[in-house]
Amino acid sequence: MQELTARRIRQIVLRESKRANVGHIGSCLCVADILAVLYGHVLRIDAPDDPDRDRFILSKGHSALALFAALALKGWIAESALTTFCGDDSLFSVHPEARLPGVDFSTGSLGQGLCMAAGAALAARLQGSGRRIFCLISDAECNEGSVWEATMFAAHHRLDNLTVILDWNGQQAFGRTRDVIDCANLAERWQAFGWLTSDVDGHSHAALSDALMRSGPPGSRQPHIILARTVFGKGVSYMEQGIPLTQTHLRVEPINWHYLPMSDAEYQIAVSETESL
Amino acid sequence: MRQAFIRTLCDLAAEDDRIFLLTGDLGYMVMEPFRDRFPRRFFNVGVAEQNMIGIATGMAEAGLRPYAYSIAPFAVLRPFEFIRNGPVLHNLPVRIVGMGMGFDYGHAGPTHYALEDIATLRTLPGLAIVVPADSHQAAAAIRQTANLERPVYYSLGKDDHQSVPNLGGRFAQGKIQIVRTGGDIALVTMGSVSAEVVAAADRLSAVGVEATVAIVSGFSPDPVPDISELLSGFRFAISIEAQTNTGGLGAFVSTVIASESLQCRLKVLAVYHSPDGTSGSQSERWRKYGLDRESIMRNTLALMGKTSE
Numbered sequence: 011m012q013e014l015t016a017r018r019i020r021q022i023v024l025r026e027s028k029r030a031n032v033g034h035i036g037s038c039l040c041v042a043d044i045l046a047v048l049y050g051h052v053l054r055i056d057a058p059d060d061p062d063r064d065r066f067i068l069s070k071g072h073s074a075l076a077l078f079a080a081l082a083l084k085g086w087i088a089e090s091a092l093t094t095f096c097g098d099d100s101l102f103s104v105h106p107e108a109r110l111p112g113v114d115f116s117t118g119s120l121g122q123g124l125c126m127a128a129g130a131a132l133a134a135r136l137q138g139s140g141r142r143i144f145c146l147i148s149d150a151e152c153n154e155g156s157v158w159e160a161t162m163f164a165a166h167h168r169l170d171n172l173t174v175i176l177d178w179n180g181q182q183a184f185g186r187t188r189d190v191i192d193c194a195n196l197a198e199r200w201q202a203f204g205w206l207t208s209d210v211d212g213h214s215h216a217a218l219s220d221a222l223m224r225s226g227p228p229g230s231r232q233p234h235i236i237l238a239r240t241v242f243g244k245g246v247s248y249m250e251q252g253i254p255l256t257q258t259h260l261r262v263e264p265i266n267w268h269y270l271p272m273s274d275a276e277y278q279i280a281v282s283e284t285e286s287l
Numbered sequence: 288m289r290q291a292f293i294r295t296l297c298d299l300a301a302e303d304d305r306i307f308l309l310t311g312d313l314g315y316m317v318m319e320p321f322r323d324r325f326p327r328r329f330f331n332v333g334v335a336e337q338n339m340i341g342i343a344t345g346m347a348e349a350g351l352r353p354y355a356y357s358i359a360p361f362a363v364l365r366p367f368e369f370i371r372n373g374p375v376l377h378n379l380p381v382r383i384v385g386m387g388m389g390f391d392y393g394h395a396g397p398t399h400y401a402l403e404d405i406a407t408l409r410t411l412p413g414l415a416i417v418v419p420a421d422s423h424q425a426a427a428a429i430r431q432t433a434n435l436e437r438p439v440y441y442s443l444g445k446d447d448h449q450s451v452p453n454l455g456g457r458f459a460q461g462k463i464q465i466v467r468t469g470g471d472i473a474l475v476t477m478g479s480v481s482a483e484v485v486a487a488a489d490r491l492s493a494v495g496v497e498a499t500v501a502i503v504s505g506f507s508p509d510p511v512p513d514i515s516e517l518l519s520g521f522r523f524a525i526s527i528e529a530q531t532n533t534g535g536l537g538a539f540v541s542t543v544i545a546s547e548s549l550q551c552r553l554k555v556l557a558v559y560h561s562p563d564g565t566s567g568s569q570s571e572r573w574r575k576y577g578l579d580r581e582s583i584m585r586n587t588l589a590l591m592g593k594t595s596e
Contacts, residue, residue, distance in 0.1 A: 115344075116372065122372055122373065125337060125341020125342060125345070126344045129341055129348075130349060133345060133346040133349035134349065136307075156335075159337060160338050163332060163335065163342065
């Protein structure tokens with residue numbers, strides 16, 4: 011088995027995105043550190059079919075390739091199988107499919123994962139299990155009202171076995187969050203809803219690890235949200251800056267790397283930059 | 288069927304501790320027996336139907352058997368995509384219970400009518416659909432489908448006392464139930480309007496027209512062989528449903544007639560217009576939308592060429 015590092019996740023993301031000639035690269039790169047910490051040493055999963063394993067729900071399903079990379083590095087899926095990513099009749103699509111070992115829930119439609127996570131957390135408690143539920147959502151996903159339905163439910167039922175990581179990259183599918191639906195005060199919002207909140211650098215493994223180990227004051231029994239401040243396209247300078255190196259007719263804006271596939275030249279630069287991360 | 292539902296669910300829950308009941312804040316004078324008997328297995332999730340289906344999905348993945356209850360349009364139409372991507376995509380044994388068939392909530396107005404739930408959910412082949420015609424059939428159907436490993440939708444009527452003559456609590460997935468036989472025309476119906484159809488058949492008999500009345504009590508599996516066999520023996524058929532005319536019972540029967548090349552002429556009685564904002568009792572709504580016994584009778588005679596209509 012290979013070492014599970016954020017660098018390896020990024021390398022796999024770049025390689026398979028290039029092979030498949032698809033986008034969503036920026037979204038995958040910005041959660042590579044979060045997934046590396048989760049799958050590196052936080053999630054307690056002896057085997058992906060163990061009923062009492064911790065659950066992880068990638069509610070922002072469009073980062074599935076980064077999840078596939080982590081699962082391959084765990085050895086639960088063959089890394090060679092990733093060559094079918096975005097191929098015909100493949101289980102490896104842009105969004106995760108629960109039929110794959112290690113994928114607990116299929117996602118892709120924003121605003122649904124946290125609801126399922128709250129149900130999973132409730133079930134764990136009802137069954138007297140110590141398993142924990144982790145759910146990765148995005149800032150733009152909070153536009154969906156169902157996120158707040160689940161947020162209220164989890165607080166009311168004191169689901170302290172539920173931890174949400176919010177990928178706070180400031181970007182959404184057709185604009186920046188501050189221009190579309192501003193959500194600058196996410197910590198205050200979740201605190202008002204009764205959650206424990208942590209506000210961390212989403213690329214600092216130490217900060218993420220500390221936050222993931224944190225729990226509320228004794229007896230508080232609060233669900234926990236970690237607001238992980240991330241950089242869209244993290245690790246590839248031109249993606250972080252929203253520069254389409256090859257398609258120079260496009261405006262410079264981060265949204266480009268939500269959609270664009272990489273040219274050969276762009277791929278070479280991306281690989282070389284992530285090597286030196 | 289409300290009392291039949293909660294009574295049956297209590298019986299099932301006593302035998303199966305995986306059963307939980309969720310409600311979207313509805314069920315006053317329905318839920319109490321379950322809530323009081325199994326307080327730790329009852330959750331009012333609040334007025335949040337999308338979340339309710341998501342919660343149920345998360346619970347079912349862990350091996351539980353959640354029943355998610357609300358008034359039918361809120362249970363189905365609001366969270367439709369959650370149903371599609373949750374229990375159906377994951378093939379999990381979530382049970383969705385929609386209360387109020389057709390115009391059951393007549394005076395509550397169009398927001399509460401369930402005229403599209405069956406057609407909408409028929410677009411999801413992985414979801415079993417159960418549409419009982421009375422309380423006895425509801426109890427039998429809920430019990431018979433309790434151990435299905437796949438998701439189920441129950442469309443239930445409010446009325447606890449109405450009974451379809453000769454149905455006798457019969458139910459089988461993928462089968463129809465014949466409650467009256469006659470050689471002139473087949474009346475195919477489903478849900479709580481079934482009793483009205485039997486009443487129409489009795490009136491037709493008085494004027495010399497003998498009707499068979501067949502109850503369709505579910506889809507997926509669709510009762511294709513039964514409907515095909517039934518209608519191969521008739522030149523005329525009428526389908527009657529308190530649903531809009533697209534995608535529901537009439538559409539199903541039409542497809543069987545066409546695909547099996549049956550020589551049977553079909554008239555679809557259903558709701559052909561968007562609600563006009565008015566409300567009224569269920570029986571008044573049936574009259575208004577042409578689903579009452581007089582309308583069924585009139586359409587039967589017209590279809591058979593026995594009147595000028």
